[in-house]
Amino acid sequence: MTWIKKAYLYVVSLVSLIIIMVGAITLLNMGLKILLNAEEYYSYPMMAVNCQVPVEKGVAVKTTECDPDYQIKQQEYEKKNQQQQRKRDIAQSLAMIIVGTPVFYYHWKLARKEA
Template sequence: MDGDLLRVLSRILHNFYYMTKNPLIRTIYLYLFALVGLVLMVIGAVNFINMGLKAWVFTQADQEQTLWDAPPKPYGIEEKIPTDADVEKIELTETEKQAIKNWVMDYDAWNERTKNIDVAKSRRHREAARNLSFLIVGMPLYLYHWGVIKKETKKDKENA
């Protein structure tokens, strides 16, 4: 059974590669995937250039990102406290006091977790990984399909 499957797959690949019945479909496929590979490479390269410009020329371009990482919001208190209330005279319930203690602990934990994280640098690393993946996928896709196109064009010119 495995031999039959391999034979069928081999025949399908052979027919696809040499596609003599519908050369137009094969030509469209080759040019389309060469174009897709080229587009992926262009996107990756443009994004890398963008990252380089932000890192070395326009160094303030990523500054607002440091503001995005906000600390945990304070937990709600059941009663609204007027803004003009005397802070010394406000009395909290045990539940509210515990909620404030929990929030302070969460805030301290957030501070500890984020004190060594550079948000802009982290984002640049994420972008670099994505851009590199565009190049890694796009380059072989383009080179293979364009190589097949060039080889077939050369062969057609020799036969003509």
């Protein structure tokens, strides 16, 4: 076997092993955060909303900031966004593991067989 083929097989094996490890570590991290009920994403505190309604040409204009439930809606939106981000992170980690494992196994098997 030529040295280029050996180098290719070992490099691909190493890269795929690193991808598997990153996916597994990320998945473990997410699992521990869920298990320990830890805050995953932090956000800045909400600013106080000035609910004075601006008047344009004698007509009061309602803005979203003057909605009394604005802060509650914003907190619900942030919570939903955090849950969706957690799901995306878990899916990405699983994809890294699922794709990286057969690539590693195949190339490592060829490298060991040819060595």
